[in-house]
Amino acid sequence: xLLSPERPLxxxxxxSWLDADLLRVAREIYHAYLRVHVRQMRRPSGVVIHPxxxxxxxxxxxxxxxxxxxxxxxxxxxxxxLS
Numbered sequence: 682x683l684l685s686p687e688r689p690l691x692x693x694x695x696x697s698w699l700d701a702d703l704l705r706v707a708r709e710i711y712h713a714y715l716r717v718h719v720r721q722m723r724r725p726s727g728v729v730i731h732p733x734x735x736x737x738x739x740x741x742x743x744x745x746x747x748x749x750x751x752x753x754x755x756x757x758x759x760x761x762x763l764s
Contacts, residue, residue, distance in 0.1 A: 706735045707754040714739055727755040
């Protein structure tokens, strides 16, 4: 798949592409994971979210494969918002 300038990959240093609602949902998903897996927690690489339905999943691979509509929010973005 080729990337066009209109649809670049999410930049790692710039959060301007990230919708506040998507970040809030990603935090909620991550918090739920932390509550359930207190003792045996594996650090996820991020959360994949569909921007219209807000359905999301934790991802543990370093290079997730996304559907065209999905957005990947790296765990560093979620952690930086929590601290």
